[in-house]
Amino acid sequence: MQIPDYYQILEIGRDATAREIKSAYRKLAKRYHPDKNPEQTAFAEQMFREVCNAYNTLHDMQQKSDYDRTLQTIERQQKANGAYFDRLRRLNQNYAKLELLLHALLHQNYETGISMYEQLRHHFQEIGKEWRIDDFLSYEESRDCEFLIAEAYQKLGFSNGDPSSALERHRKIEKAMLMYESLLSAEAKRPCFKHFTQEVKERLKFIYLYHFSIEGYDQTCHIPLTKIRALKLPKRETAWMYKKIAEFYVEIDRFPEARTVLKMAFELQPHLTGAKKICQRLNMGNLQTAP
Numbered sequence: 001m002q003i004p005d006y007y008q009i010l011e012i013g014r015d016a017t018a019r020e021i022k023s024a025y026r027k028l029a030k031r032y033h034p035d036k037n038p039e040q041t042a043f044a045e046q047m048f049r050e051v052c053n054a055y056n057t058l059h060d061m062q063q064k065s066d067y068d069r070t071l072q073t074i075e076r077q078q079k080a081n082g083a084y085f086d087r088l089r090r091l092n093q094n095y096a097k098l099e100l101l102l103h104a105l106l107h108q109n110y111e112t113g114i115s116m117y118e119q120l121r122h123h124f125q126e127i128g129k130e131w132r133i134d135d136f137l138s139y140e141e142s143r144d145c146e147f148l149i150a151e152a153y154q155k156l157g158f159s160n161g162d163p164s165s166a167l168e169r170h171r172k173i174e175k176a177m178l179m180y181e182s183l184l185s186a187e188a189k190r191p192c193f194k195h196f197t198q199e200v201k202e203r204l205k206f207i208y209l210y211h212f213s214i215e216g217y218d219q220t221c222h223i224p225l226t227k228i229r230a231l232k233l234p235k236r237e238t239a240w241m242y243k244k245i246a247e248f249y250v251e252i253d254r255f256p257e258a259r260t261v262l263k264m265a266f267e268l269q270p271h272l273t274g275a276k277k278i279c280q281r282l283n284m285g286n287l288q289t290a291p
Contacts, residue, residue: 002074003067003070003071003074004050004053004054005071006053006054006057006058006067007054007058009028009050009051009054010024010025010028010051010054010055010058011024011028012024014068016058018059021055021058021059022055022059025051025052025054025055025059028047028051029048029051029052029055032044032047032048032051033048034048094120094131094136095136097116097120098120098133098136098137098145100116101113101116101117101120102145102148104116105148105149105151105152106148108155110152110155110156111156113148113149113152114149114152114153114156114172117149117152133145133146139190139192140192140193143183143186143187143192143193143196144193146179146182146183147179147183147193147196147200149179150175150176150179150180150183150203151176151203153172153173153175153176153179154172154173154176154203154207156169156172157169157170157171157172157173157175157176158173158210173207173210176203176207177204177207177208180200180203180204180207181204181227183196183200184197184200184201184204184231187200201231201233204227204231205228205231205233205237205241208227208228208241209241209244209245209248212244212245212248212249213248225242225245225261225264228241228242235268235269236268236269238265238268239265239266239268239269239272240265240269240272242261242262242264242265242268243262243265243272243274243275243278245261246258246259246261246262246265246278246282247278249261250278250281250282255282258278258282259282259284262275262278262279262282262284263284
């Protein structure tokens, strides 16, 4: 809906007094009177009518009050519409960026994809908002996208060709781990990608063992055993992970921790295979019940 801005036509402010409205009308009526504009009769007549209409509305207090309310309502709507279309434009821009991000990840251009992902997140942080993939994609598509992003972080974190510092590579592995864990949590609440669940668990197994290994960025374990238990793996797989962790502890001479974790492995799998060597190293031969 559009209505003429009578204040603009009379060249006055919206707080103009009755005297100022009348004075402006008289001045403009003289300026645009057709008799004084013989060479521009059509234009003068149009402007003269607009000036008269503006004055007739604004000099009457009731009409002015009604007009002001209507004008303010329209301006609020226009402002809201402007904000909506501006938001829609930004959404379309970010959706286009997300499409490019996905295209990069699907073609294994991990560095490009992760760079775009972090730029998007940083942009939203700067304006005090959280960037959520779910704002642009369906729930299922969002989870698939997160899986690809987590995979990219993992690939870069474990890449031998990555020139990043050890701490930066560790950060990427941490990012991958958190996203994989988030995917499992989401799957437990709202199943949508069962075919990915086992793959996600396998990747988390690898990352968790990395944290226990001496090849981590330091020799301190940052993954509690509760996380391994939360994967709800078969007892045989969990026992195997405990055995590997015990072996990592032995390599860095943390024998008490190694014994504790190895006992946990045998509690789950009394006939644990491949543990003869570490049992001998820890003087725990009585636990080895397998041939």
